[in-house]
Amino acid sequence: MKQTKVIIQWFIAIVLQVLLFNNLQLWGLCQPQVYLLCLLMFPITLPRWADMLIGMALGFFMDILCNSIGVHTMACILVMFIRQPLLATFVQEHERLTGEISTQTVSMDAFIKYSIILVFLHQICISFLSAWTFQHFAMTVLQILISATIAEGIILGYNIIRTR
Numbered sequence: 765m766k767q768t769k770v771i772i773q774w775f776i777a778i779v780l781q782v783l784l785f786n787n788l789q790l791w792g793l794c795q796p797q798v799y800l801l802c803l804l805m806f807p808i809t810l811p812r813w814a815d816m817l818i819g820m821a822l823g824f825f826m827d828i829l830c831n832s833i834g835v836h837t838m839a840c841i842l843v844m845f846i847r848q849p850l851l852a853t854f855v856q857e858h859e860r861l862t863g864e865i866s867t868q869t870v871s872m873d874a875f876i877k878y879s880i881i882l883v884f885l886h887q888i889c890i891s892f893l894s895a896w897t898f899q900h901f902a903m904t905v906l907q908i909l910i911s912a913t914i915a916e917g918i919i920l921g922y923n924i925i926r927t928r
Contacts, residue, residue, distance in 0.1 A: 777798060777799050781826070793903075794907070796912075797887060799822070802822060803818075803840060815844040868927035887912040
């Protein structure tokens with residue numbers, strides 16, 4: 765039953781990303797990557813290689829849907845590579861035993877630090893790989909700040925609502 769719930773959440777996040785958030789335009793500066801929620805809330809108990817494989821699969825699937833060439837795959841693999849060391853840094857051992865990461869199982873402070881770092885890292889990777897130049901560096905940084913802030917707000921809001 766729990767796997768069905770996770771699959772439905774993944775499906776909803778991907779559909780929302782493709783149909784809504786990829787088409788969101790705020791002066792061309794905002795494209796929040798909310799599908800990252802799927803990776804952030806993934807169970808902690810899997811081995812690192814499985815995390816990386818799942819990140820690659822989700823990134824590849826998003827690349828197909830968004831018509832990008834490896835941008836999402838690279839960003840998701842990077843997020844999953846950094847995820848385990850971040851969890852070891854911010855999440856206490858007794859909190860990790862639950863096998864799940866959310867504001868219900870770990871402290872709000874730890875979840876916010878964990879998610880902010882991964883959301884900004886993901887957005888930095890996507891933005892600079894998409895731009896592929898430093899010619900409009902200030903505009904790219906502004907896009908990263910706006911998109912990551914909106915994505916983080918949506919992810920935190922969803923997580924808070926989900927755990928109540």
